[in-house]
Amino acid sequence: MDIFTLTIAISIIIFVAIGSFAGRNIKHLDDYFVAGRRAPTLLIVGTLVASVFSSTIFLGEAGFTYSGQMGPYLLMPAVACTGYIYGALLFGRYLRRSRAPTVADFFGRRFNSHRVQQISGLTIIVALGGYLLVVTQGAALLLSDLTNLSFTQSLLIAWVSYTLFTMYSGSQGVILTDTLMFLLFAVATVFFISFIVTDLGGIAAAIENLSGLESKPGIASWHGVVGPGTEWPTPMDYLIWTLILDIAWSVVYAVSPWQSSRHLMAKNEHVVIRASVYAALAVIVLQLMIYGAGGLINLTNPQIEPAESAMIWAAKNMVPEFLGALLLAGIMAAALSSASTFLSLIGFSASNDMVRHKEASEALSLRFTRGVMLAIGVIVLVASFYFPANIFWLMLFIGTVFTSSWGPVALMSVWSKTITESAAFWGMATGFVFNVVPAGLQAFGFIDLPSYLDPVLIGSVVSLCTIIIISRLGKVSRKEALYRMRLHRTPAQEVDLKAVKTTLLAPAILILYGCAMPFIMSHFYVLPYQTGSGELLADGSINWLTGEALLSFSWALVYIPLGLITAKVIINSYSPSAKIKNSYTQTAVKH
Incomplete structure (x- = not known):
């Protein structure tokens, strides 16, 4: 067994053991769903960052910058990460104040409607099910590339690695392992990029050399490689595309279930705000390093195929073996952390939001939820064998579904006095459909949309218009109005000068x-x-x-x-x- 395989194997065993051990303290549904609502700032930061970092950023996005888009990914001011901060201020702290077990449950309470809870739960199951499929395949591809294992064997190992402790320990295990995984891939990334930059003569020398790279002219410019053979005919097309995508992802970071649900676990609202700011900064810094590494690999080898394997190639060929093994273990940790988060959220929604069950005790409710989570995991495992892996583009498509389906409803649920139950339901439904359908038609080549008509923009506009029109035709119930007013009462214990x-x-x-x-x-x-x-x-x-x-x-x-x-x-x-x-x-x- 080589050092790469050994390092990854040891890290997986440690994470599974720690996650499973955390499950021993699960006694109540609150422990399982929201980690007892007592998580400190570090754990919330860890789970926020780890749940968004996965194989998609180390393989898909790093491969994207390697292919030609390093310049804009480094120069543009991380607009997407602002979502962490305004999301906490405008939505996250009120979500925690509701003390709901899931985000979909919050929507159900806010609009006094089980069907609103169901439609939001359904979007979680469908969209995050697709995202879970992507990160599971990413972990399997990494394992099969590094070892003598087949893709099927690697897929089974990756699936078992995150399913066991997630099913057993719920959020309590997920939040703890997320933080440990975050620390691992953060440290590995820092050492990895430091070695590469030093070996290339420093940041300034590397950027200067990259700006004259003949095989990929424009890779270090503000717009990257554009023109014939790319998705963007002109720099302006790229700018429009990236701005729409950045704004869409900022809404994802603000309200999506795998990010906003972390606020439900926070010890208090101060932790929600602190953790969101620190998570934004951590994500920005790590992204700059990973995106930069993706581009700089071209100075050693500009011919890596497929581009998504660029970081793996660099770990094997550009740094000492131990450091490369540490980075690959970090990439695997990032994939498993996201997978455990997605599986837990899908399981929670399937068991809590889609059906009304009346078990006689919390023990039976826990058993039911774990059973549902296992069933969901099996479905994802089977699907992973049949769906083609396309990590980067699938990630962009699936992630932004929540921008159009949840964005307007989530923010208006806190700040609008006029949004009605019917408007919330149909706003989510139309936002989902008018994003997914155009994106699917475009993916299969039936239509070719210009940059300014991105499916996420179409879905968001349709959702917002639907909400406004239906709200004007209806009336907010007294129960809905009172619930919203109570959300705006700051709890006395949160008012603390220290x-x-x-x-x-x-x-x-x-x-x-x-x-x-x-x-x-x-x-x-x-x-x-x-x-x-x-x-x-x-x-x-x-x-x-x-x-x-x-x-x-x-x-x-x-x-x-x-x-x-x-x-x-x-x-x-x-x-x-x-x-x-x-x-x-x-x-x-x-x-």
């Missing part, structure tokens, strides 16, 4: 980050890029009128205001003065 001071550290770091990034980007990316591409001004200074230079400053425009808004919301919501304001609100509601 906690506020600790929570304010998060937006302060966010503001500092926004201030630092323009200088980092201009010095370590724009200057060497323009040196290599010959775009420097005659006096040797940076040409600030290029796309690369302008994008380097956009980080400040995004993250400084976001940090200031976050700080203002924290102070207004949780400082002692907010307690007085909240008491007036509660009195008004009673009368």
Whole structure:
């Protein structure tokens, strides 16, 4: 057994053992569904990051930047990650306040409707079932590529690895193993990229050399490789596509079940906000390193096929064996962490949201939920043998389903006084259908949509219009209105000056980050890029009128205001003065 196989095997055994051990403490449904609602900041950060990182980013997205899109993936200011922060402020903290066991259950309570709970649960089962299929196949592809195991054998090992402890320990095991897996792939990524950059002569030298790469001209530019043979005829087509996708994914990070459900496990609302800010920063930093690594691999070998195996090739050929083994173990951990999250959410929805069951005890409810989770897992396993693996594009399609089906309803459930039960139901349904159907027709070649008519945009617009029209034709019930009003009452225990001071550290770091990034980007990316591409001004200074230079400053425009808004919301919501304001609100509601 080589060092790659041995390292992955040891890490899997450790994760399964720890996850299974956590299941020994499961005594109540709250323990199984939401980890007892007592998770601290570190565990919420760990599960937020680990549940979004999987084989898709290390294989699919790194392969995408390797193929030609490194520049825009590094230069553009991670708009998608803003969803973590505004999602926590506008939705996540209210979701936790509801104390629902699942996000779909929250929608059912908010609109006093089991069919709304069912339609949201159905989208979880269908969309996350597809996502679980993708990450399971990704883990199997990695195992089969590294060992002498066949794809079938690798698929069985990957499936058993996450199914056993997820079925037994539920959220309690998932959140613990997620955090351990997050720490593993984060540390592995840092050491991996540090070695590669050093070996290539430093960041500046590597970017300068990449800007003149003849086999993939434009890979380091602000728009990447575009034109004949790509999905984007012009740089403007790419810009429109990536902006729509980034905004869509920001909504995914804000309200999707595998992200927002983590808030239900948090110890309090301060943990929700802190963890969301720190998770956003962690995701951004790790993405920059992984995307950068994907592009830089071209300086050693620009001919890797398929592109999705670029990181695997680099782990075997560009770094010492132990470091490569550590990275591959981290990639496997990322795949298993996402798989365990998706399986748990699908199982919870199938058992709690789709049917009304009346078991005589919590023990019987737990047994029923575990049985349903096992059945779902078996279905995914069988499907994995028949569906072709296309990690990157399937990930983009499946993930953004929640933007159109959940985005408008989720945010309006907290902030709209006029959205009705029927509007919520049909808004979710039409958002799902008008995203999936155009995307499917496009995937099979029946239609060819321009960049500005992305299926996620079509679904979101149709969903929003449906909600507005149906809400005007109906009336909000008193029970719905009262539930929403109660959501806006800040719990007395959350109003704590000491906690506020600790929570304010998060937006302060966010503001500092926004201030630092323009200088980092201009010095370590724009200057060497323009040196290599010959775009420097005659006096040797940076040409600030290029796309690369302008994008380097956009980080400040995004993250400084976001940090200031976050700080203002924290102070207004949780400082002692907010307690007085909240008491007036509660009195008004009673009368």
